[in-house]
Amino acid sequence: MMLDNIVTAIEALPDVSAARRAALDALLRLGLPGPHEEQWKYTDLSVLQTLAAEDIAPNPDTHEFPADYADGLDALNAALAGGQQHRPIDGQVRLDTGRHGRYHLTVDGNAELRLEDAGDTRFATCFITLALAPGARLRLTRVLTASEAAHRITRIAISVAENARVDIVTIDLDARFARHDLAVALDAPGATAHLYGLYAPAGATHLDHHVRVDHRAAHCISRGYFRGLAFDRACAVFNGRIMVHPHAQKTDSELRIANLLLSRKAQINAKPELEIYADDVKCAHGATFGRLDPTALFYLRTRGVPEAAARALLTYSFANEIFQHIHPPELRSEITAKFLTRMDGGAGITELT
Amino acid sequence: MLEIENLHARAGDTAILKGLNLTVNAGEVHAVMGPNGSGKSTLSKIIAGSEDYIVTDGRIRFEGRDLLTLPPEERAAAGIFLGFQYPVEIPGVSNMVFLRAAVNAQRKHRGEPELEAADFLAWVRHRVKQMKMDPAMLSRGVNEGFSGGEKKRNEILQMLVLEPKLMVLDETDSGLDIDALKIVAEGINALRSPARATLLVTHYQRLLDHVQPDHVHVLSGGRIVKSGGPDLARELEEKGYGWLDAA
Numbered sequence: 001m002m003l004d005n006i007v008t009a010i011e012a013l014p015d016v017s018a019a020r021r022a023a024l025d026a027l028l029r030l031g032l033p034g035p036h037e038e039q040w041k042y043t044d045l046s047v048l049q050t051l052a053a054e055d056i057a058p059n060p061d062t063h064e065f066p067a068d069y070a071d072g073l074d075a076l077n078a079a080l081a082g083g084q085q086h087r088p089i090d091g092q093v094r095l096d097t098g099r100h101g102r103y104h105l106t107v108d109g110n111a112e113l114r115l116e117d118a119g120d121t122r123f124a125t126c127f128i129t130l131a132l133a134p135g136a137r138l139r140l141t142r143v144l145t146a147s148e149a150a151h152r153i154t155r156i157a158i159s160v161a162e163n164a165r166v167d168i169v170t171i172d173l174d175a176r177f178a179r180h181d182l183a184v185a186l187d188a189p190g191a192t193a194h195l196y197g198l199y200a201p202a203g204a205t206h207l208d209h210h211v212r213v214d215h216r217a218a219h220c221i222s223r224g225y226f227r228g229l230a231f232d233r234a235c236a237v238f239n240g241r242i243m244v245h246p247h248a249q250k251t252d253s254e255l256r257i258a259n260l261l262l263s264r265k266a267q268i269n270a271k272p273e274l275e276i277y278a279d280d281v282k283c284a285h286g287a288t289f290g291r292l293d294p295t296a297l298f299y300l301r302t303r304g305v306p307e308a309a310a311r312a313l314l315t316y317s318f319a320n321e322i323f324q325h326i327h328p329p330e331l332r333s334e335i336t337a338k339f340l341t342r343m344d345g346g347a348g349i350t351e352l353t
Numbered sequence: 354m355l356e357i358e359n360l361h362a363r364a365g366d367t368a369i370l371k372g373l374n375l376t377v378n379a380g381e382v383h384a385v386m387g388p389n390g391s392g393k394s395t396l397s398k399i400i401a402g403s404e405d406y407i408v409t410d411g412r413i414r415f416e417g418r419d420l421l422t423l424p425p426e427e428r429a430a431a432g433i434f435l436g437f438q439y440p441v442e443i444p445g446v447s448n449m450v451f452l453r454a455a456v457n458a459q460r461k462h463r464g465e466p467e468l469e470a471a472d473f474l475a476w477v478r479h480r481v482k483q484m485k486m487d488p489a490m491l492s493r494g495v496n497e498g499f500s501g502g503e504k505k506r507n508e509i510l511q512m513l514v515l516e517p518k519l520m521v522l523d524e525t526d527s528g529l530d531i532d533a534l535k536i537v538a539e540g541i542n543a544l545r546s547p548a549r550a551t552l553l554v555t556h557y558q559r560l561l562d563h564v565q566p567d568h569v570h571v572l573s574g575g576r577i578v579k580s581g582g583p584d585l586a587r588e589l590e591e592k593g594y595g596w597l598d599a600a
Contacts, residue, residue, distance in 0.1 A: 294404075299441040302401045303451070303511065304429035304459035313446055313454060317494075320445035349454065 002049055003028065009056035010079060019065035023079035030072035042237040042269050043208040047177050048123070051151065055122035058082065059100045073153065077102055077125040089113060097126040097154060098146060104129045107164075112139045114331075115154075117175075120147040127155045132164040134188070139327060142180075144172045145338060148203060152178040160220075162188035169325050170197040171335055172207050173342075179208045186213070186220035186248075195224040198322040201234035202342055208237040213255075215248040215281075224255040227322050229315065230266035231342070238270040242285065244278050251281040259289045260318050308345030316340060316349055354379045354550045355400070355519055359411035362399055369395045369406070371575035377519070380547040384561055384586060385554045387572035388594045393554045394438055396572065397523040400552075401435035402428050415519065429455075430462035432518030436508040436525045443495035448507070451495045452477055452514050459515065480513040483543065485536050501528035509540035520544065520551045526560035538563030558590035571597055 010016060010024055032048070033040045063083035069075040078084065081102035089111045095101065098119025105113070105128065117124070132138055138158075146152060152175050160166055172178060184193045193213060201207040213222045228236045236259075244251045259268045272285040292314050300310035319339060326332040340346035355377040362370040369392045377383050387393050399406050400413065402425030413420040415431060423431070443451065457467050468476070481488050484506055496504050505525055512520060520541065526534060541551065541564050553560060561569075561583065569585040570577045571594070578597055579585065 293441070296441045296443060298401075298403055298405075298425060299437065299443075300451075300454075301425035302429055302433075302435045302437075303455035303515070304426050304462065305454050306426045306458060307424065309454065309458065310426075313451075314443065317443050317445035324445075348457070349450075 005053040008053040026069045026075035032072045077127040101126045106131045107136045108133045110137045115142040118145045123151045125153045130158040132160045134162040136164040138166045140168045142170045146175045150175040155181045157183045159185045160191040163190035165192040168195045172199040181210045183212045188217045189219040192221045196325040197226040200229040202231035205234045210239045212241045215244045215251045218249045222253045226257045228259040231262045233265045235267040241273040244276040246277045248278045249280045253283045255285040257287040312343040312346040356414045361410035362406045362408045377550045382551040382566045384566040384569045391572045392575045397521045430459045434517035436522040438524040440504040444497045449491040484510045502533045523554045561586045
């Protein structure tokens with residue numbers, strides 16, 4: 001794949017450190033993942049070639065660079081973010097994921113991390129590793145409502161120590177192209193992860209979400225509830241993978257994916273995957289696909305609700321199963337309103353909720 | 354109020370209604386009874402505007418207007434209410450939001466101003482009390498996790514809030530215990546007035562003990578085969594529907 005625009009953008013920086021140059025070299029050596037790879041079956045990164053060099057916008061700041069990279073994307077992010085920032089977090093913290101960034105964050109106590117991207121930058125990559133100490137609590141909310149020209153790649157990896165707990169809500173509404181990888185590792189007994197996510201691309205958006213939960217120790221709990229809606233010509237990809245490693249006995253895990261197709265031209269590719277290498281575990285998973293229920297539509301219309309509003313209300317009803325987990329309530333209202341206004345007949349519902 | 358003439362309808366390739374005639378005047382309560390598969394539910398759904406059926410002949414007029422060209426929401430705004438045999442669950446949308454959406458939409462369609470939120474809440478609470486329901490249900494999802502009886506009670510609650518002119522109740526009595534049946538019947542009777550009419554579609558006599566009909570019709574094979582007064586319902590309860598075919 002040609003990466004001329006990336007190279008040009010980085011060379012144009014006033015000062016390119018040796019470490020950043022090494023990251024760029026690693027990118028050119030490793031290349032970007034292609035459609036022949038299982039994890040990239042439905043998402044083609046060659047779309048990045050369409051970006052102009054001035055839209056790449058590398059972060060000029062320089063931080064610490066790693067010695068080596070997991071893959072080409074990892075090197076790409078380091079080269080564009082200017083290395084990685086280390087930071088302990090506590091209480092409420094916000095990060096703008098609409099710019100290139102790379103962070104290693106540690107949580108010892110109780111933290112609420114909000115990752116927001118309502119930006120109009122054309123391109124941003126944001127890679128975050130989070131380490132929760134024993135007994136720590138993290139509430140992580142990631143919201144994507146960027147411009148319709150935005151291209152985004154995020155990678156979030158969370159390690160959860162003994163008796164620590166992470167609660168994650170991800171909401172993906174607007175962008176042109178987005179790929180998110182979210183990995184949670186339950187590393188010690190008593191670690192818990194609750195994940196809720198909604199992906200709802202509209203227009204010509206392509207939105208890919210890969211979620212992975214690794215049960216690496218006994219007595220850990222994970223719950224994953226994801227819902228997808230595709231409007232217009234949009235394409236959504238969701239892959240949810242639960243991995244129960246040897247010795248992770250008494251694992252308690254559930255992954256549910258429900259999808260709603262709202263247009264004939266919309267597309268959703270969703271797959272739950274379960275790999276179990278321990279024998280005393282409780283694991284459940286499933287995926288469903290559907291359209292709006294015609295009986296429910298008729299029911300609403302017999303009460304006087306016009307067809308467009310009835311469709312909006314039922315679509316809201318489907319999405320609200322995830323929205324209700326958004327914290328704080330003001331953010332929930334803001335996202336719900338944004339979601340409703342994209343639908344004909346949705347505006348009237350905003351006032352009711 | 355409601356005039357049905359020579360109504361023919363089918364679902365897919367199956368003819369269900371085959372020349373049905375029925376006139377319901379304001380102030381009247383009509384009961385339509387009949388065996389399973391006779392077309393009772395089809396009739397009520399067609400009146401409400403279901404797209405599951407194709408009307409191949411005949412017409413339905415409501416207060417002089419041609420009903421068949423109107424979408425369901427316009428029929429509702431005109432004053433028609435269908436109580437569903439199997440009310441739909443809508444998790445994620447509370448009963449209160451649902452009721453407000455319905456009332457606002459109907460008022461808007463009729464060119465009336467929206468009700469103030471506080472006035473509306475008081476009005477709904479009054480109706481909830483009347484139906485002997487727990488006000489906490491208003492913040493729960495529409496019919497979400499409701500028992501069969503609770504769903505039917507919720508249908509009548511919606512009807513009491515919307516105050517339609519024509520109440521079409523499709524097997525509202527099925528799945529109700531005796532106490533719930535009485536509450537549902539009281540709800541229906543509360544709306545009886547010289548300006549309103551009721552069409553009770555039912556399989557059994559028991560609702561009719563509590564909501565006295567003026568006219569009873571037997572629907573069989575897609576047609577009204579017999580009409581009479583309240584006595585006819587009792588006769589049907591005793592003899593079943595078999596004797597009508599023989600006659």
